[in-house]
Amino acid sequence: DVKVTQSSRYLVKRTGEKVFLECVQDMDHENMFWYRQDPGLGLRLIYFSYDVKMKEKGDIPEGYSVSREKKERFSLILESASTNQTSMYLCASSLAGYYGYTFGSGTRLTVV
């Protein structure tokens, strides 16, 4: 089975801190994605990547950046965490083409 692993299940950070959320997949998927999920808003796409060193902005990239130095790892970076970035962050991966996504278990980030 494909596995997508997010490094932390729960995270508490202070306002202004630089935060790294790590995501690793083990099935050689080309595509990787970062979403945030908030009540009533569903999942919103932050960034995605189709290949190593490639990145594309999603719908809400402001305040975030990403890094994909290796195919299996896609990192989400909060440059200066703010309270409005408190959310559930979900990483997903997929094969190129029309296939379903495999999601990680999520990281619930609280910024205080």
Place this chain on the structure above:
Amino acid sequence: SQQGEEDPQALSIQEGENATMNCSYKTSINNLQWYRQNSGRGLVHLILIRSNEREKHSGRLRVTLDTSKKSSSLLITASRAADTASYFCAMERNNDMRFGAGTRLTVKP
């Protein structure tokens, strides 16, 4: 953005009944997918229907797609308490995907 809208937002039924959830979207798509999320966890892929398909089955799941109306429905037959979860439709186009806000299904034993 091509986020979908799901209807209803919440649904409560008795075990054994059927549950129907609907999804509408705005732009053309390559395929539409349904996912399930148990409370506080990641999403699990349930079923994918391509834009040239009209109906698909998987176990107790039945999905329909009407591209002329830009809508889809997910039917869960003979529901069980373990089906309690949130269900999301997701529209894929050009290798990226947008999600609806989800339907919260509660199945009472």
